[in-house]
Amino acid sequence: MGWLNAVVQGVLLGGLYALLAAGLSLMFGVMRIVNLAHGVLAVVAAYMGYFLVDKLHWSAFLTLIVVIPAMAGIGYVLQLGLLNPALGRGGLAPILVTFGLAVVITNLLQQFFSADTHSIQTGTIATDSIHITDDISIGVFSLLTFVVGVVVIAGLQMYLSRTRGGRAMRATSDDKDAAQLMGIDNKRIYAKATAIALGIVGLAGVFLGMRTQFSPTAGDATLIFAFEAVIIGGLGSLWGTLIGGMVLGVAQAVGAQINPAYGILIGNLVFLAILAFRPTGLLQKAVNS
Amino acid sequence: MTLLNVDAIDVYYGDFQALYGITLNVKQGETLAIIGANGAGKSTLMKAVAGLMTPASGSITFNGSDVTKLPSYKRVPMGIALTPEGRRIFPSLTVEENLLVGGYSKRTGPWNLASIYDAFPLVADRKDRVGLNLSGGEQQAVAIGRALMSNPDLLLLDEVSLGLAPVVVEQIYAAMPKITNAGTTVLLVEQDVNQALKIADRVQCMLEGRTVLEGTAQSLTRDQIASAYFGI
Numbered sequence: 001m002g003w004l005n006a007v008v009q010g011v012l013l014g015g016l017y018a019l020l021a022a023g024l025s026l027m028f029g030v031m032r033i034v035n036l037a038h039g040v041l042a043v044v045a046a047y048m049g050y051f052l053v054d055k056l057h058w059s060a061f062l063t064l065i066v067v068i069p070a071m072a073g074i075g076y077v078l079q080l081g082l083l084n085p086a087l088g089r090g091g092l093a094p095i096l097v098t099f100g101l102a103v104v105i106t107n108l109l110q111q112f113f114s115a116d117t118h119s120i121q122t123g124t125i126a127t128d129s130i131h132i133t134d135d136i137s138i139g140v141f142s143l144l145t146f147v148v149g150v151v152v153i154a155g156l157q158m159y160l161s162r163t164r165g166g167r168a169m170r171a172t173s174d175d176k177d178a179a180q181l182m183g184i185d186n187k188r189i190y191a192k193a194t195a196i197a198l199g200i201v202g203l204a205g206v207f208l209g210m211r212t213q214f215s216p217t218a219g220d221a222t223l224i225f226a227f228e229a230v231i232i233g234g235l236g237s238l239w240g241t242l243i244g245g246m247v248l249g250v251a252q253a254v255g256a257q258i259n260p261a262y263g264i265l266i267g268n269l270v271f272l273a274i275l276a277f278r279p280t281g282l283l284q285k286a287v288n289s
Numbered sequence: 290m291t292l293l294n295v296d297a298i299d300v301y302y303g304d305f306q307a308l309y310g311i312t313l314n315v316k317q318g319e320t321l322a323i324i325g326a327n328g329a330g331k332s333t334l335m336k337a338v339a340g341l342m343t344p345a346s347g348s349i350t351f352n353g354s355d356v357t358k359l360p361s362y363k364r365v366p367m368g369i370a371l372t373p374e375g376r377r378i379f380p381s382l383t384v385e386e387n388l389l390v391g392g393y394s395k396r397t398g399p400w401n402l403a404s405i406y407d408a409f410p411l412v413a414d415r416k417d418r419v420g421l422n423l424s425g426g427e428q429q430a431v432a433i434g435r436a437l438m439s440n441p442d443l444l445l446l447d448e449v450s451l452g453l454a455p456v457v458v459e460q461i462y463a464a465m466p467k468i469t470n471a472g473t474t475v476l477l478v479e480q481d482v483n484q485a486l487k488i489a490d491r492v493q494c495m496l497e498g499r500t501v502l503e504g505t506a507q508s509l510t511r512d513q514i515a516s517a518y519f520g521i
């Protein structure tokens with residue numbers, strides 16, 4: 001039972017981390033906002049999925065057509081109502097707003113759903129697997145998560161580099177005042193970026209809920225893993241975020257192979273090592289403040 | 290017909306008053322140059338017209354509508370484009386992407402990628418280079434091209450020659466007739482009085498936030514300009 005298997009499973013797990021981290025990366029890239037509510041918002045999406053599946057008996061994947069737009073809508077309103085006013089009041093203001101938001105949401109989730117753990121029932125896909133060799137078999141759900149992660153990152157990258165809206169977003173990220181001189185309303189662009197980020201969080205949260213059990217406080221660990229993926233890959237680089245997710249996933253899987261209790265520890269150690277020896281991340285991209 | 294009417298505007302930076310009741314008119318199709326020394330308030334005036342600063346009093350009328358309080362991103366679709374002081378090229382975007390962002394407002398007219406490349410060969414040569422890696426002259430040419438991409442009725446040029454080698458300034462000004470011949474009205478700020486007199490129909494000279502001299506480019510003598518410029 002091998003190391004190779006651990007690496008393969010780690011890479012696949014990295015797809016989920018990349019999915020969780022993509023929105024964080026986008027919001028930081030466009031607005032320099034560090035969204036500390038990112039993890040708990042993913043948990044909100046998981047609870048939405050859980051509610052639709054458990055109470056209304058929807059099939060797990062069908063919930064995405066509601067959860068993704070709902071989260072995107074929340075993102076749009078959140079940016080216009082709460083984060084835009086916080087921007088331009090110093091670097092600390094948006095961080096404090098998102099921190100406060102995380103605390104509020106966590107407590108609301110506890111109020112409505114209790115502190116018990118839940119998960120989204122998916123049926124047989126949770127246990128189906130593809131036999132590769134005697135040592136390696138790949139879970140269908142893990143593979144699906146990975147593919148979705150890669151597709152989302154590639155799609156987002158395409159949007160940013162090839163479309164009118166994406167170019168406007170990058171221009172706003174470079175210089176918001178100059179962007180306004182091009183006829184771009186930077187507040188709307190920010191709202192759009194947060195809507196996209198939270199739409200991806202919605203997708204990631206439902207996948208998270210299908211993969212593992214979650215409780216209202218699961219956002220903390222989710223946020224940390226997403227952060228680590230972003231930092232390992234390099235701030236502001238989406239492909240870097242994908243690679244960062246895979247590095248973190250592999251580190252955790254190999255760590256767990258050494259000793260089942262070491263998985264998260266080894267992941268954190270790899271993250272710290274990257275911070276110490278290559279603080280700009282693996283795919284470095286200059287971040288102008 | 291008057292395209293732009295600035296009527297007695299006062300503009301402040303906090304407690305510091307930069308403009309004192311500045312009034313100016315720009316007619317459709319003409320080129321007006323604002324000249325003056327450092328700190329005369331020329332760039333502040335441009336910012337007020339572009340919508341980056343809001344006057345405390347007075348009004349700005351463009352094409353018959355009051356734009357005094359409109360933010361800059363709403364003025365671009367109406368036909369006002371500024372090449373800002375310091376050029377402000379988007380550093381991570383390529384030259385071509387910079388131009389495309391300039392056309393964000395989707396106004397139609399004579400200017401598009403092809404006609405910009407035709408008017409500014411310097412820009413065409415550099416189209417795949419990112420903004421960060423451009424020289425000052427290249428940046429200035431891209432900034433003008435980027436502003437033209439919105440097919441403005443009024444083009445605001447702020448300190449085109451600032452920090453550029455004379456030969457580069459010549460190259461950039463060589464493209465000016467192509468812009469004005471396309472019917473674009475130009476309001477430019479320039480410290481280089483000779484360049485300003487060469488291309489402008491009218492000149493307005495500012496000193497410490499006030500207009501001290503104005504007239505057609507031909508009618509003003511060098512002595513008049515010199516004394517207005519330095520306030521002697």
